[in-house]
Amino acid sequence: MSRADRFLKACRRETVDVTPVWLMRQAGRYMPAYRRLKERYAFLDMVKTPDIATEITLQPVDAFNVDAAIVFQDILPILEPMGLKLEYVGGSGPVIHNPVRTPADVECLAVHPAVEAMDFATAAIRQVRRALDGSVPLIGFSGAPFTLVCYAVEGGASRDYRHAKSLMYGQPETWRRLMEKMSMAVGDYLQAQAAAGAQALQLFDSWAGALSPADYEAYVLPHTRHAIEMVTNTCDVPLIHFGTGTSGMLPLLKRAGGHVIGVDWRIELDEAWNRLGAEVAVQGNLDPTVLFAPVPVIESQAARILDSVRGRPGHIFNLGHGILQHTPVEHVSALVDFVHGYG
Amino acid sequence: MSRADRFLKACRRETVDVTPVWLMRQAGRYMPAYRRLKERYAFLDMVKTPDIATEITLQPVDAFNVDAAIVFQDILPILEPMGLKLEYVGGSGPVIHNPVRTPADVECLAVHPAVEAMDFATAAIRQVRRALDGSVPLIGFSGAPFTLVCYAVEGGASRDYRHAKSLMYGQPETWRRLMEKMSMAVGDYLQAQAAAGAQALQLFDSWAGALSPADYEAYVLPHTRHAIEMVTNTCDVPLIHFGTGTSGMLPLLKRAGGHVIGVDWRIELDEAWNRLGAEVAVQGNLDPTVLFAPVPVIESQAARILDSVRGRPGHIFNLGHGILQHTPVEHVSALVDFVHGYG
Numbered sequence: 086m087s088r089a090d091r092f093l094k095a096c097r098r099e100t101v102d103v104t105p106v107w108l109m110r111q112a113g114r115y116m117p118a119y120r121r122l123k124e125r126y127a128f129l130d131m132v133k134t135p136d137i138a139t140e141i142t143l144q145p146v147d148a149f150n151v152d153a154a155i156v157f158q159d160i161l162p163i164l165e166p167m168g169l170k171l172e173y174v175g176g177s178g179p180v181i182h183n184p185v186r187t188p189a190d191v192e193c194l195a196v197h198p199a200v201e202a203m204d205f206a207t208a209a210i211r212q213v214r215r216a217l218d219g220s221v222p223l224i225g226f227s228g229a230p231f232t233l234v235c236y237a238v239e240g241g242a243s244r245d246y247r248h249a250k251s252l253m254y255g256q257p258e259t260w261r262r263l264m265e266k267m268s269m270a271v272g273d274y275l276q277a278q279a280a281a282g283a284q285a286l287q288l289f290d291s292w293a294g295a296l297s298p299a300d301y302e303a304y305v306l307p308h309t310r311h312a313i314e315m316v317t318n319t320c321d322v323p324l325i326h327f328g329t330g331t332s333g334m335l336p337l338l339k340r341a342g343g344h345v346i347g348v349d350w351r352i353e354l355d356e357a358w359n360r361l362g363a364e365v366a367v368q369g370n371l372d373p374t375v376l377f378a379p380v381p382v383i384e385s386q387a388a389r390i391l392d393s394v395r396g397r398p399g400h401i402f403n404l405g406h407g408i409l410q411h412t413p414v415e416h417v418s419a420l421v422d423f424v425h426g427y428g
Numbered sequence: 429m430s431r432a433d434r435f436l437k438a439c440r441r442e443t444v445d446v447t448p449v450w451l452m453r454q455a456g457r458y459m460p461a462y463r464r465l466k467e468r469y470a471f472l473d474m475v476k477t478p479d480i481a482t483e484i485t486l487q488p489v490d491a492f493n494v495d496a497a498i499v500f501q502d503i504l505p506i507l508e509p510m511g512l513k514l515e516y517v518g519g520s521g522p523v524i525h526n527p528v529r530t531p532a533d534v535e536c537l538a539v540h541p542a543v544e545a546m547d548f549a550t551a552a553i554r555q556v557r558r559a560l561d562g563s564v565p566l567i568g569f570s571g572a573p574f575t576l577v578c579y580a581v582e583g584g585a586s587r588d589y590r591h592a593k594s595l596m597y598g599q600p601e602t603w604r605r606l607m608e609k610m611s612m613a614v615g616d617y618l619q620a621q622a623a624a625g626a627q628a629l630q631l632f633d634s635w636a637g638a639l640s641p642a643d644y645e646a647y648v649l650p651h652t653r654h655a656i657e658m659v660t661n662t663c664d665v666p667l668i669h670f671g672t673g674t675s676g677m678l679p680l681l682k683r684a685g686g687h688v689i690g691v692d693w694r695i696e697l698d699e700a701w702n703r704l705g706a707e708v709a710v711q712g713n714l715d716p717t718v719l720f721a722p723v724p725v726i727e728s729q730a731a732r733i734l735d736s737v738r739g740r741p742g743h744i745f746n747l748g749h750g751i752l753q754h755t756p757v758e759h760v761s762a763l764v765d766f767v768h769g770y771g
Binding site for chain 1 (some may be wrong): 588589590593594597598637639640641642643673674675676677693694695696699700713715716717718720721722725729732748752754
């Protein structure tokens with residue numbers, strides 16, 4: 086078995102020779118090759134230029150023995166064709182200059198042209214597929230409806246999601262309409278990525294853990310499920326459903342859908358899998374800061390995870406969230422090789 | 429039964445007439461009376477002046493029908509007599525100008541004079557007790573060793589605790605020594621608060637949820653337990669052990685100690701209590717942003733929590749984390765009255 090099919094087999098819970106491994110945000114700032122490009126181009130220009138996105142996507146595939154590529158892209162550009170004015174302000178992260186706060190704002194959001202405007206993303210997927218030439222499978226991705234709606238309502242990152250939750254609690258019909266539109270845009274976008282050649286898809290609900298289980302179930306789950314079903318009903322690719330801070334509501338994430346559930350490091354992976362049940366594969370769940378530790382510590386932490394789910398087909402090794410800036414590149418290499426060599 | 433003893437009885441899992449309620453950070457910026465004082469004094473001056481701290485402590489007790497007072501104080505000043513240079517920089521939160529990074533830094537930290545320098549805190553407790561005159565019990569508190577160590581090592585707030593965790597993984601003996609010193613300072617400080625008249629104590633491990641369960645168990649639990657045992661072995665007051673992001677490791681928090689475990693909103697409260705077991709009381713767990721919702725939503729969310737643990741003695745109603753700035757005061761009042769009137 087080679088890295089051409091290990092990852093996809095594990096997504097389907099088939100037996101594999103060694104545990105497949107890739108790392109969220111594996112194409113990014115911790116890599117010197119990425120930083121060199123970043124000196125020359127603005128972030129959104131890199132995202133929107135398929136040649137550059139392709140080059141960045143391939144950097145970690147060339148540098149490490151990872152079992153999957155994930156297209157270099159960002160979760161927020163889909164908000165632009167929906168009508169939001171997105172800007173990356175150096176140092177302080179993304180800003181949306183016209184946040185969604187009222188029923189009229191929600192009505193103005195465009196859904197169906199959104200995916201057509203994302204042709205830079207689908208073009209990059211086609212180009213990466215050609216470049217990879219079957220060596221490793223390619224993952225496409227989107228932000229999940231809730232995480233995207235939080236950005237759209239808050240106008241950027243947030244500590245407490247006060248505006249988003251105030252809309253959710255105070256104007257439930259407006260919230261429902263907003264989530265409905267976002268889930269359609271996300272579903273369309275994921276379908277387009279699969280059609281362009283993405284062999285697996287990941288939905289990032291990075292902020293799901295801001296919610297209580299009851300609120301997730303009432304205000305988010307039906308819309309996430311809608312987006313996921315738009316894909317799984319029409320495309321034959323595995324879907325990874327990832328969230329952070331979800332230890333108290335993993336069965337709800339599973340109910341929302343996905344062939345693989347991505348788990349952060351705040352719960353033991355075997356305990357998470359027990360709560361999820363055997364009908365899904367799992368991805369995770371090393372704390373990204375462990376990569377700053379000495380290599381023997383990295384190895385013992387990875388071994389602990391691998392041991393805890395040994396013998397259960399359907400584990401994809403990954404971090405519990407995106408790789409951090411300043412992560413030592415040689416530690417990434419050591420981790421990937423250790424996972425492949427273990428057991 | 430009156431609000432004089434409801435809270436303490438619930439801490440001991442005794443039957444009460446109605447569920448007691450107080451709110452973390454109930455003395456703070458959302459209250460106009462607090463903001464008027466804040467215009468005249470710097471934050472650390474307010475914390476260090478017992479007359480002002482007393483006035484602020486009493487504000488929510490006078491304004492709402494809460495069942496406990498919590499002394500107005502901050503978790504970080506204890507770091508100053510240990511040798512750290514703490515400053516509150518307007519808008520951007522606390523900064524420690526000489527963060528702890530090396531074995532020599534750890535050796536320089538002073539433990540035992542620390543509690544003596546905190547006489548402003550014990551003086552405020554004595555003064556508040558006199559002013560309350562038995563109307564409601566008074567809670568003292570401290571940051572937990574891990575949360576304080578994170579501030580000390582990072583030099584302020586952090587997104588990923590990279591420096592703290594790098595020290596933890598890379599220099600385990602230095603980490604152990606640092607946590608040992610911090611746990612002694614915390615234990616001393618809590619003992620001093622009980623001696624001054626605090627009738628319950630809360631340990632805030634707000635950042636425990638940054639850790640995997642295995643890392644919490646290996647690097648934090650023994651030290652938190654040490655601090656807690658210093659108090660529970662010598663003082664006859666209930667101790668509330670609070671953390672956020674702990675849904676995946678509640679039994680470990682219980683093992684570290686505390687008569688009451690504080691739970692955030694990321695797990696259903698009854699599920700949390702089932703994982704903890706009946707030998708502890710629980711405190712929580714309304715999402716603080718719910719207080720921005722219309723009153724009927726606040727009431728239905730509170731009812732859901734109360735219903736889920738109905739008939740189990742030992743529930744103290746609270747938020748899942750501190751009350752947020754801009755929270756409408758009249759919503760706080762409505763919540764407190766609803767909890768008392770429910771059922």
